Structures are given as structure tokens and as C-alpha cells.
Amino acid sequence: AGLTVLHCGTCAACSSWHDLEVLHRGRTKTADLASTCSTAFVVSQFQTDASRWQSIDDLKTCLKDAGLDLSDDGRSWPRPEGKPTCMDCWVDNILTDTVLCQDECIKRFLKPKEQLPFEDDACLQCDEYTAGPAFIQCSGLSRRSAGIFSDISREAAYMCPSAHYSLPGPLPLTRPGGECPGVELARTCFNGICESDAGETLDTCPIDCEQALVKSYNGVTRCTTVKALHTPASVEGLQALLRDESDPAQAIGYSERVRHLKVIGGRGSVSTSICTVGTVISTQALSAIIGLESTGAGETAVRVEAGVSMDSLNEWLSQQLPPLTLGYRTPLYSKSTVSGAVATGSHGSSSMHEASLSSGVLALQLIDSRGHLTNYSRDSTPSKLWKALTVHAGQLGIISQLVLKVQPDFNLAANVDVFDDVALLNTGKNGVSAAFELVGNCDFSQLHWFPSTQKVVRLCAVEVSRAAEGDARNSFLTTTAADFGIATPSAVNHIFQAAACDRNIAAAVESGRCKSVAATYLNNGTHRVSSVVGESRHILSSEPSNDTFSAINVDLSVAVPQQHVGDALALASTLLQDKYGASLIQVGALLRFVKIDSSSLLGFNAAGGPFTNGDVAVIFEMPITQPVFYEASDWQKWYRQPYYELVQTLISKFGARCHLGKNGERQFLAQREAKVYGQSLISFQSAVDKLDKERVFQNNFSALLGLY
Known part of the structure; x- marks a missing residue:
């Protein structure tokens, strides 16, 4: 009671009134000033005369002279001994950018006063996603965490809503004037063909016209920065690819895999978790169902390769004697791969039974960036490490096989x-x-x-x-244009x-x-009904139709x-x-x-x-x-x-x-x-430190999660 919130997040080196006022005072020019000083520092390091090289103290002086007189005495800490100062955090961030964001920021070094919107500025994005997590952990305070709108254009959704300088909750935006844009273009945009005669260009319809090695299943997410895509047909081939023992024309090579190696499955995700700025390996061709196993606890399990689809696995299980099923852990979307579904925390829906797919994982095989394969199991792996491996978000290695608990069908x-x-x-x-x-x-x-x-x-x-009634199914995702009362999929998007x-x-x-x-x-196999009896796999999941994919959407x-x-x-x-x-x-x-x-x-x-x-x-x-x-x-x-x-x-x-x-x-x-993850994210970070020391699997999505 009676306290003032300076900024969102945890207090740290910059959590003082002085530093808050510095950022607020310079809110319209901070990025420009910091860029000018960082550029001068970087350029000086290329001078042939060593006496002209700037020191860290010179960089600090430049920032202070420019008006960024951030505290350098540790005043934010109750006990400042051994703690970084606010100025230390800013200098460290600048130095980190010069190393990790050199390629993205080269234009900024040449033209430090040229500012682009955040969504168009690769340098700002690299700073945000690569250096940002460590910076905010050090400083605690940033303009965004303080609710300060600045010279970096950001929407209100990105800003802290409850800090001292925060604006009140966002007011509804005024509906733009004029005619609705894109109504006619919507008839053709998203049919997979870039039709110039219909007005489609890279700018007006990138979903059709933008080329990318990796796209989400519906094309909404397009990974234009992927440099190479590999789809090994066997676990041995995957290992060889990572060891550089395969055909040199196909080998990844250490220089490429040293950072930003990304693994994907069936591309059922619409988030940027499928993207990277490096190499992508798809496990979709690893599609063998190896067979049933009995566990020491008397459970029945199935061992599968990573690329097996959920529908093919449940279909195979239903043909066993007696018939089996994954039960209520079965995800609604039937085309996702087993490894992709597990990695992203996919689930079924039940308030009475276990419905998270990760709860049924009993064992798995993990291949690291050097091609080494390690077996892990729920019973023999330390608890926190095992919990990190189940829903791993592609951050720990490549899952090649999984063992999943099954049960009698119903x-x-x-x-x-x-x-x-x-x-x-x-x-x-x-x-x-x-x-x-x-x-x-x-x-x-x-x-x-x-x-x-x-x-x-x-x-x-x-x-x-x-008994099940004929070919009874959940047809929720088997949507056709006719279900909308419309003749064609293009008309759906038009409406x-x-x-x-x-x-x-x-x-x-x-x-x-x-x-x-x-x-x-x-x-029920012949027509739509309001009630039906069906086999578990056909009620718990639904198979999408081509018309389903014709409705462009983003899943929140x-x-x-x-x-x-x-x-x-x-x-x-x-x-x-x-x-x-x-x-x-x-x-x-x-x-x-x-x-x-x-x-x-x-x-x-x-x-x-x-x-x-x-x-x-x-x-x-x-x-x-x-x-x-x-x-x-x-x-x-x-x-x-x-x-x-x-x-x-x-x-x-x-x-x-x-x-x-x-x-x-x-x-x-x-x-x-x-x-939102609290201590769990710290435990997951420990798993990253253990299994991916070289940060081979680190990418922008890692930073979005808060990993470093």
C-alpha cells in the first residue's frame, strides 16, 4: 500500500528513480544516442593506430555526454558490493550486440541515425531476442518494462500496463475510414498460387507469393531465413548428417550447425517455433512404428519413430489384438507428428482423465548436435531433466524415437x-x-x-x-465450404x-x-448427426479436409x-x-x-x-x-x-x-x-546448459521463452 510501481518485472541494477527519469527524459532519442556511441566504439576498434581505440570508459563517457547518464554506483541494490551498475548493464548490452548482432546491425553502424519500425529492423530484433533476455535480467528496467513509449515504435500490447509511466488500458482503436481493403483479393489469396493478374504480389499476398523453405501447414508462418532443409530417411542417416559422414552435398557441417539448428515435424504449428536463421531438420520421414513393449510396471507401450503421424499411430493401435489406443491424450488435430505434438505440449480434452500427451511418454531417444544418441526413460532419468525432455520445444536436441503408454481401446x-x-x-x-x-x-x-x-x-x-455405428466420426475439422452454406472455399475467405x-x-x-x-x-458415415457411437480415435480426433486449410487463421x-x-x-x-x-x-x-x-x-x-x-x-x-x-x-x-x-x-x-x-x-x-513459468523455466535452463552447451539449438524462439 502506498508504493509506486517503477516497472514491470523483477527489480535489478536500473530499478531507481534516477534511471527511470533518464529513460523517460530521453524517450524520443535514446536508441539514436546509444547507436551513435556504440558505432563510434565499434569503428574505433578498426583503427590501425591502437591509441585511437576507445575503451569501455570512453564508451561510458560518450553515453553520459549524450544525456544517458545512467547510474554507475549500484544505487538500486540494497547491498551493491559485487553487483553490476545500471551503466554496466547498458555497456554489456552494447558489447553483446557488436558480437552477436554484427551482421544484422552493420547498416546501423554505417547509418546510426536511420531508424526503422521494430518489425522491419533486423538489428533491433536481434538486440531484443538475442541480447534482450540477459539485459533485462541485469537491468530490470527498460523503456518497455516501464511503459515508456519511445523512438522504437511499439504497439501498446508490448508495453507494461501498470508502471509509473504506463498509459491507461488501451482505448479501442478507431475503425479506419474508406473501403475495406483486400475483399476481392481474398477470393484468390491463399490458394497457393501467386496470381499477378489478380493483383497478388509479394506485398499484397505474401502467403502465396513469398518463397520459403519452411512454412506452417497453412502458410501463415513463412520461415524466409531458413538456409537449408534436410529430411533424413533413417535415424542412422540423421546421425550421419550431424556427424558430417553423409554425402558432402547434403551434410550440414559444423559451421552451419554451430547455432540455430531447428527440428520440425509435420509443421502443424503456426508459431515461429518452426523457424530459425540457420538449418532445419525435418523428422517427418522417420515414420516407422517399431512395435509394442511391456514395461516393468505392467503397462503396455508402443515404440515409434519421431515422424509417425497421430492418425496413423492410432489406426495401427486399433488393429492390434486386442485393440489399443492412446486414450484421452489423443490430440484433436490428427495430422501432427508424435514428436512435434509431444515437443509443443499437445493434448486432448478431458476433465476426468489424463489428457496431456507428455504424461504418457515413458522413454525417448535424443540425438545431440554431434550425432550422439542417448536413451532416456521416465524411471531412470533425474526428475527435472525428464520433465524438460518431454515438452522440450526443440531446445534440447533431436528426438528420434519415443515410447508412449497405450491402453485398451473403447x-x-x-x-x-x-x-x-x-x-x-x-x-x-x-x-x-x-x-x-x-x-x-x-x-x-x-x-x-x-x-x-x-x-x-x-x-x-x-x-x-x-458397438460403433458404421464409420462414425468427429467431423469438426472436416469442414467444407458447404458447411458454411457457401459454394467455394474462395467465397469463405471473401466473406x-x-x-x-x-x-x-x-x-x-x-x-x-x-x-x-x-x-x-x-x-455417422453417411450424414451429419447430433449423437453417435464411435471408436475412440474417431471421436477424440478429427481429420482436416482441404477446405479446412482454405480458411486463413492464426491460432491464439x-x-x-x-x-x-x-x-x-x-x-x-x-x-x-x-x-x-x-x-x-x-x-x-x-x-x-x-x-x-x-x-x-x-x-x-x-x-x-x-x-x-x-x-x-x-x-x-x-x-x-x-x-x-x-x-x-x-x-x-x-x-x-x-x-x-x-x-x-x-x-x-x-x-x-x-x-x-x-x-x-x-x-x-x-x-x-x-x-509464467517461474522456477520451472530456471530448471529447464539447467537442462539446456547440460544438453546443449554450445547452444546449437538456440534460436529466436528460445529468447521468446526467456532462455539464453
Whole structure:
């Protein structure tokens, strides 16, 4: 009480009124001044006359003379002995940039006064993602953490909302004037063909026209900085590739792999976790199902290679005698690879059963950057290291094989119904959200909340002994244009584009989507039904159609702790309906349920902080349309504001965590700022220190997570 918040995050070397005032006073020119001093320092090191080389003291003097007189006496520390000063942190950051960001910042050294927006400035991005984590750990204070808008252009979502100089909560942006851009272009953009006669160019439709070795399954994420892509056909081939023993034309070589080596699976992720500035190895060709095993605890398990798809594995398991299944750990998206799904913390949906895929991992094989293979198991590996290996986000090495727990197969009786959202937004028994009561009797459940329509579509399935009805399936992802009441996929994007520009149109589209989701959720093999009995794999997961991929979307997905779900839903209702009048026109807000467990460190349902082991987290998943606004940033900002603000608030207020395979950079930045992993991230960092000493697997996504 009575205290003033100087900045978000942990106090450190720059957490003083003096340093806060220095940054606020120079907010419109700090980057320019620091660049001028750092350029002078770097250029001096190339002088042939050693007497003209600048020292660290010269660099400090330059900064002070320029007005950046940051404290150099340790005043922020209760006991400053042995601690860095604020000036030390800034100097160290400048020196780090000169080494790690030399290529990206060479133009800045030549033209220090030339400023670009953050999203277009490779030098600023390198500083943010490469040197930034260590800098903020040292200083505690930055302009962004202090809520100070500066000469580096950033949107409000990136800024600390509660510091001394923070602006009040963001006001709704004014809808841009003029006609909705891209409406006609949306008919062709995202068909995979760059059609110049339709007005498509690299600027207007990069999703079709931009070339990249690695793209997400829907092309929304395009990794243009990937230098090489390798797809080894065997574990031995993968090892040889890393050892440089394969064909020299295909070998990675130590010079390439020394940093930024990235591993991907089926590219089901839309986050930048699939990207790097170096070499990518795809494990998709490692697709052998090796066979069943018995564990010492009497469990049955299956050993598979990393690239096996979830649908092919469950199909293979169903053909065994007796039939087997992965159970409620089965992810909804059937085309993801086993290793990719495990690495990103994928999950099923059940408030009654274990639903995180990582909880069923019993053993795995890890290949390091030198091609060495090591076997790890849940029973013999130290606990913290094992928890790091399960949901590893591609940061520890290459998983070549996994052993997963399986169980006897079962059938599910599934039913779909629709009701008013007041039943969802009410407070349930014992003060927790009514959402848990709505699925309390369901072995498998999902809720689709359509906030503008004020309706909820519920899928509830229970285990039964009755036989499956023909080819009964969950057809949620098997969406066709006809399910939208539209003739062609291009017309879907045309309507979604118009809805992105007009919130009244969006409300009408959301209402129609609510009805079509309810009507098309289940299929008995011949037609759509509202209830059906099916084999577990066909109800728990859904196979996407080509038309599904024709709807451009970005997936925002965060896990909210059980005790905050009611408040989170109330916040979402107020923000989306009252503040913005915004709709969710694709599938509503998909609410899924996952038990919190201790099987991982980075799974977004991992126990720790506000996530209590044994509770049930609710996944707020919002697939939002990606409009064709590539040349209309004002429209893009206006359209995204409600959804981005909601996710950021769920993170900052309730400690929500991001799904590692979804979301965008700003969501991961918000999560990093909020320190949602707490001690678990420190434990994961220790695993990185142990298994990737050379930081071969480090990339921009590492920095977004807060790793270094």
C-alpha cells in the first residue's frame, strides 16, 4: 500500500528513480544516442593506430555526454558490493550486440541515425531476442518494462500496463475510414498460387507469393531465413548428417550447425517455433512404428519413430489384438507428428482423465548436435531433466524415437447440444466456474463459446460398451465450404474478409457459424448427426479436409488455471462484447479441459505457480481469421486489438500460459514478461546448459521463452 510501481518485472541494477527519469527524459532519442556511441566504439576498434581505440570508459563517457547518464554506483541494490551498475548493464548490452548482432546491425553502424519500425529492423530484433533476455535480467528496467513509449515504435500490447509511466488500458482503436481493403483479393489469396493478374504480389499476398523453405501447414508462418532443409530417411542417416559422414552435398557441417539448428515435424504449428536463421531438420520421414513393449510396471507401450503421424499411430493401435489406443491424450488435430505434438505440449480434452500427451511418454531417444544418441526413460532419468525432455520445444536436441503408454481401446457415445451462454458464465458450486459442471459427466468434452451470439455448442462423450455405428466420426475439422452454406472455399475467405472489416457483418457470420458447427460436428458415415457411437480415435480426433486449410487463421491458445476460469470468462465477455463488440467467426472460443500434471516443465498445463497439480486447466483457443491486410497495417491493428488484448490480459492477470505450437511473438513476449513459468523455466535452463552447451539449438524462439 502506498508504493509506486517503477516497472514491470523483477527489480535489478536500473530499478531507481534516477534511471527511470533518464529513460523517460530521453524517450524520443535514446536508441539514436546509444547507436551513435556504440558505432563510434565499434569503428574505433578498426583503427590501425591502437591509441585511437576507445575503451569501455570512453564508451561510458560518450553515453553520459549524450544525456544517458545512467547510474554507475549500484544505487538500486540494497547491498551493491559485487553487483553490476545500471551503466554496466547498458555497456554489456552494447558489447553483446557488436558480437552477436554484427551482421544484422552493420547498416546501423554505417547509418546510426536511420531508424526503422521494430518489425522491419533486423538489428533491433536481434538486440531484443538475442541480447534482450540477459539485459533485462541485469537491468530490470527498460523503456518497455516501464511503459515508456519511445523512438522504437511499439504497439501498446508490448508495453507494461501498470508502471509509473504506463498509459491507461488501451482505448479501442478507431475503425479506419474508406473501403475495406483486400475483399476481392481474398477470393484468390491463399490458394497457393501467386496470381499477378489478380493483383497478388509479394506485398499484397505474401502467403502465396513469398518463397520459403519452411512454412506452417497453412502458410501463415513463412520461415524466409531458413538456409537449408534436410529430411533424413533413417535415424542412422540423421546421425550421419550431424556427424558430417553423409554425402558432402547434403551434410550440414559444423559451421552451419554451430547455432540455430531447428527440428520440425509435420509443421502443424503456426508459431515461429518452426523457424530459425540457420538449418532445419525435418523428422517427418522417420515414420516407422517399431512395435509394442511391456514395461516393468505392467503397462503396455508402443515404440515409434519421431515422424509417425497421430492418425496413423492410432489406426495401427486399433488393429492390434486386442485393440489399443492412446486414450484421452489423443490430440484433436490428427495430422501432427508424435514428436512435434509431444515437443509443443499437445493434448486432448478431458476433465476426468489424463489428457496431456507428455504424461504418457515413458522413454525417448535424443540425438545431440554431434550425432550422439542417448536413451532416456521416465524411471531412470533425474526428475527435472525428464520433465524438460518431454515438452522440450526443440531446445534440447533431436528426438528420434519415443515410447508412449497405450491402453485398451473403447467406444464413445458422443452428443452435441446448444444452449445460452449464461449457463457458462454463471458461477458454479464451490465458487468455481460453471464450465466444469457443464462437462462434469463427460469423459471427453469440448465447448464452443460464441460470445456475440451468446450461445455455447457442447460436445460431450462418455465411454460405452455399445458397438460403433458404421464409420462414425468427429467431423469438426472436416469442414467444407458447404458447411458454411457457401459454394467455394474462395467465397469463405471473401466473406471472412468482409467480416474482419465490419463487426456487424462479423456478428452475423458468427451466428451462422454457431449453427453450422452444431449441425456438422458428428458424422455417422453417411450424414451429419447430433449423437453417435464411435471408436475412440474417431471421436477424440478429427481429420482436416482441404477446405479446412482454405480458411486463413492464426491460432491464439492459452491455458488458464482452474481457480481463475470464471473470472477469465467474465473478462472475455466484457472485453469482446461490451468494449469492442467483437465476434469469433470461425469456431467461436474453443474451450478444452486438461488436468494439471507434473509430467513436464514447459507444458502449458504443467504444475507450478497458479497451476495446482490435480486441478483442471481450461484451454482458451481462439482461431481468428487472418485477413488480407498485408498493405493496410491500420486495419490489421484495429481488427486484432480485441483478441490480442484479451490474450495478453489473461496472461498478465491470471498467469495464463501459451501453447508452444500456437500464438504469435507478442503473446510469447507477454508470457515472458509475466514470468509464467517461474522456477520451472530456471530448471529447464539447467537442462539446456547440460544438453546443449554450445547452444546449437538456440534460436529466436528460445529468447521468446526467456532462455539464453
